[in-house]
Amino acid sequence: MASRRRLPALESLRVLEACVRHRSFTRAATELSVTSAAISLRIRDLEAELGTPLFVRAGPRVAPTEVGERLARRVSQGFQLLQSAVDEARDARPALRVTAPPTFASRWLQPRLSRYSADPRALPLRVDVSMEVRPPDAFDIAIRTGLGEWPGFRAVPLLPIEATPMLCPRLAETIDLTAAEDLLRLPLLPHEDWARWFHEAGVDAAAPRFHHCEYTTCDLDASAAVGGTAVALLSPTLFAPLLMDGQLLQPFNCVLRGPQQHYVLSRLDEARPEVLRFSQWLAAEARQAPVPSTSSEPNR
Numbered sequence: 055m056a057s058r059r060r061l062p063a064l065e066s067l068r069v070l071e072a073c074v075r076h077r078s079f080t081r082a083a084t085e086l087s088v089t090s091a092a093i094s095l096r097i098r099d100l101e102a103e104l105g106t107p108l109f110v111r112a113g114p115r116v117a118p119t120e121v122g123e124r125l126a127r128r129v130s131q132g133f134q135l136l137q138s139a140v141d142e143a144r145d146a147r148p149a150l151r152v153t154a155p156p157t158f159a160s161r162w163l164q165p166r167l168s169r170y171s172a173d174p175r176a177l178p179l180r181v182d183v184s185m186e187v188r189p190p191d192a193f194d195i196a197i198r199t200g201l202g203e204w205p206g207f208r209a210v211p212l213l214p215i216e217a218t219p220m221l222c223p224r225l226a227e228t229i230d231l232t233a234a235e236d237l238l239r240l241p242l243l244p245h246e247d248w249a250r251w252f253h254e255a256g257v258d259a260a261a262p263r264f265h266h267c268e269y270t271t272c273d274l275d276a277s278a279a280v281g282g283t284a285v286a287l288l289s290p291t292l293f294a295p296l297l298m299d300g301q302l303l304q305p306f307n308c309v310l311r312g313p314q315q316h317y318v319l320s321r322l323d324e325a326r327p328e329v330l331r332f333s334q335w336l337a338a339e340a341r342q343a344p345v346p347s348t349s350s351e352p353n354r
Contacts, residue, residue: 062103067129069096070108074118074126150332153182154197157272158316161292162213163197166339170332177328187319194329196319197336208324209317210333212340216289217247218309220302222282231305235260241284243275244268247310248287255308276302 072082073093083090101108108122118126154163159181170176182188187198190206202209219237229239234255242248242262252260265284269275272286276293279286280301288302290309296302318333 062100066096066100066103068133069093070100070122071126071129071133073097073109073116074122075130077117079116149178149180150328151180151182151192151194152197152332153184153188153193153195155185155199156183157292158197158199159183160273161289169339170335173335175328175331177332190321194320194324194326195332195336198317198319200314200317202315202317204317204319206322207319208322209319210337212316212318212336213291214312215314215316216291216309216311217245217251217287218290218304219251219285219306220276220279220288220290220293220297220304221285222280222301223303225282225285226303226305234306234308237285237305238262241265243278243284243286245275245287251287251308251310254310255306 069082069086072085073079076082076085079093079097080090083093086093097108106121107119108125109116109118152163160183163181167179170179182193185199187204187207188196196207197212198204198209199215202211219242221240225240229236231237234252235257237252238257238260240263242264244264248262249260252258252262265278267278267283269278272288272292275286276288276296278284279288280296290297290304293302297304318336320329320333324330
């Protein structure tokens with residue numbers, strides 16, 4: 055049986071396809087980020103290897119021969135098949151299972167996922183929105199809020215829990231907000247940290263007037279605040295877009311931070327590179343987040 059003849063180098067075939075498609079060595083060189091001389095040498099070597107001319111040269115102008123045209127067309131079809139096969143292999147990779155609290159998932163995680171997806175090594179993600187700790191076999195990465203005490207899991211701190219009053223401009227115009235105690239004249243959305251915030255802002259024995267409706271997520275609190283219902287105690291990091299576009303105002307510099315934090319949880323014996331890489335990506339994104347003011351003095 056005759057042995058199969060060796061194929062030319064894949065890079066040489068890629069150069070041929072680009073030259074035929076552009077009808078120009080110079081434009082092919084620009085696309086492939088090489089010099090025109092390197093392109094010419096590749097084509098000459100490929101012609102010598104195949105034993106047939108692939109281009110007709112007339113000074114600076116080149117035109118593919120019939121053989122060159124036909125080969126380039128089939129090489130292009132082959133590259134398309136290769137790309138399709140690679141895409142199918144990537145799509146077949148198991149999704150990374152991530153579970154995160156609702157507000158963190160929508161306000162912090164989701165806006166950053168396009169940067170993660172830009173990494174060629176990135177896996178597809180399946181995001182489960184929940185505040186409960188799932189069984190170890192139900193997730194690969196969990197983001198949870200607390201003091202770092204989850205037996206059986208490795209917990210790495212990500213971001214501290216923050217809280218500061220926010221309200222819509224229309225509600226802010228109803229009173230003169232020059233001191234923290236002025237907030238006591240407005241309805242406040244229920245939150246366990248109001249007493250602590252007033253104390254940090256220098257107002258002791260505060261008697262706030264709470265709105266009758268208590269919501270289960272900070273996202274709902276934020277929506278109510280944007281609508282002018284009441285003042286909400288929210289994170290300036292998670293809700294920075296609402297502050298930036300003027301839907302909400304942060305009237306005072308005093309921001310509670312901690313002691314609870316957002317943690318990244320994984321199994322103690324976790325060693326899969328893709329899981330560790332995603333954990334490292336989360337930590338890198340958190341380091342880029344702006345650190346809010348921790349002053350205990352309200353704006354004047």
